[in-house]
Amino acid sequence: MNIKIKDNLIDKKILNNIYKTFESNTFPWYYYSSTAYENDKKDFYFQFAHIFYINDIINSDYFNILNPILNKINPKKIIKIKANLTTMYNKVVPLKLHTDFKEEVKGATTSVYYINDNNGYTVFPKLKKQIKSKANRLVSFPVNTEHTGTTHTNKKIRLVINFNYFK
Numbered sequence: 515m516n517i518k519i520k521d522n523l524i525d526k527k528i529l530n531n532i533y534k535t536f537e538s539n540t541f542p543w544y545y546y547s548s549t550a551y552e553n554d555k556k557d558f559y560f561q562f563a564h565i566f567y568i569n570d571i572i573n574s575d576y577f578n579i580l581n582p583i584l585n586k587i588n589p590k591k592i593i594k595i596k597a598n599l600t601t602m603y604n605k606v607v608p609l610k611l612h613t614d615f616k617e618e619v620k621g622a623t624t625s626v627y628y629i630n631d632n633n634g635y636t637v638f639p640k641l642k643k644q645i646k647s648k649a650n651r652l653v654s655f656p657v658n659t660e661h662t663g664t665t666h667t668n669k670k671i672r673l674v675i676n677f678n679y680f681k
Contacts, residue, residue: 520652524582529650533629536673566595589679600672603665608637611662614678622657622680629673634666
């Protein structure tokens with residue numbers, strides 16, 4: 515299993531624009547009662563999400579804000595793109611371990627793009643790796659790789675975008 519990390523993915527001005535858009539009171543975030551699989555009763559934490567692309571359809575009026583990132587990852591076919599917003603918690607705790615799809619999606623890639631710095635991270639238990647949440651970092655790995663995010667304690671929000679695609 516190969517995990518690739520790319521720092522300073524896009525111009526900082528563009529990143530700041532994405533952050534300001536996501537943080538604004540006009541950006542449409544939607545409540546999810548779990549962080550991995552929808553309505554998972556065993557997941558103790560919640561998140562807000564915005565689905566940009568799913569089922570071969572652009573699902574967001576904000577899709578074009580992703581173009582600088584998409585130009586860098588250059589997907590041949592997008593499966594799903596979803597932004598996640600989690601709120602501050604009283605300690606850093608791993609969330610629900612998962613793969614981005616319950617069903618097998620052979621040959622696909624997951625990339626996590628970090629919008630802001632915080633003390634949360636992405637965990638890959640089988641690989642014994644932790645990737646820090648660092649603004650403008652892209653972490654890519656095979657879609658069937660088990661992983662999870664964590665809570666965070668030092669910022670009001672943690673913002674990431676998950677990209678699932680074929681290269």
